[in-house]
Amino acid sequence: AQTVTQSQPEMSVQEAETVTLSCTYDTSENNYYLFWYKQPPSRQMILVIRQEAYKQQNATENRFSVNFQKAAKSFSLKISDSQLGDTAMYFCAFTFGNEKLTFGTGTRLTIIP
Amino acid sequence: DVKVTQSSRYLVKRTGEKVFLECVQDMDHENMFWYRQDPGLGLRLIYFSYDVKMKEKGDIPEGYSVSREKKERFSLILESASTNQTSMYLCASRPVKALPGEQYFGPGTRLTVT
Numbered sequence: 325a326q327t328v329t330q331s332q333p334e335m336s337v338q339e340a341e342t343v344t345l346s347c348t349y350d351t352s353e354n355n356y357y358l359f360w361y362k363q364p365p366s367r368q369m370i371l372v373i374r375q376e377a378y379k380q381q382n383a384t385e386n387r388f389s390v391n392f393q394k395a396a397k398s399f400s401l402k403i404s405d406s407q408l409g410d411t412a413m414y415f416c417a418f419t420f421g422n423e424k425l426t427f428g429t430g431t432r433l434t435i436i437p
Numbered sequence: 438d439v440k441v442t443q444s445s446r447y448l449v450k451r452t453g454e455k456v457f458l459e460c461v462q463d464m465d466h467e468n469m470f471w472y473r474q475d476p477g478l479g480l481r482l483i484y485f486s487y488d489v490k491m492k493e494k495g496d497i498p499e500g501y502s503v504s505r506e507k508k509e510r511f512s513l514i515l516e517s518a519s520t521n522q523t524s525m526y527l528c529a530s531r532p533v534k535a536l537p538g539e540q541y542f543g544p545g546t547r548l549t550v551t
Binding site for chain 2: 369420
């Protein structure tokens with residue numbers, strides 16, 4: 325079974341700084357999909373960014389970008405120019421392409437004013 | 438905007454009660470999911486459904502059942518609630534045209550079983 329590991333339970337960073345959240349996964353498959361989800365305090369979880377494993381180019385969505393290292397099975401999230409609204413729980417997730425999405429344990433990120 | 442709603446934000450039930458958690462989505466999504474979220478464990482899939490009256494077990498189906506009589510509504514049922522089912526329950530939906538794993542979540546129901 326695939327596993328997703330987020331080794332940083334909590335992180336904090338000053339507003340406007342850049343922060344990187346780490347995620348590693350374990351699979352023997354070649355084709356799969358990776359995601360970062362954000363869960364703000366008392367609000368709904370939303371998708372931040374997605375990466376298809378067959379694409380070599382790292383995905384980018386405005387201030388959010390990923391560093392996808394397929395050989396190392398690493399999928400880190402970089403948040404540039406962090407804002408107070410980025411304070412949230414962040415989950416890394418993985419699927420082969422069926423409906424089973426495997427989540428990591430999450431990283432609680434606090435942006436300090 | 439996609440809207441996924443859950444019937445209650447907070448629920449307190451007694452051990453042994455039958456509990457219904459309701460989820461409704463308004464975007465005609467084919468696939469719907471139920472997860473539970475526990476600190477230090479992330480989200481774990483309980484059941485999912487890819488069509489009306491169809492269901493598939495997730496990773497932790499024991500103690501739960503589901504019902505999908507209409508496309509927009511997916512219910513999670515705890516037949517006899519136990520204290521170890523105290524948790525946050527999240528519903529999600531996905532249109533088949535989206536990438537696998539690209540899901541839209543509801544606000545969650547925090548269930549306490551005493």
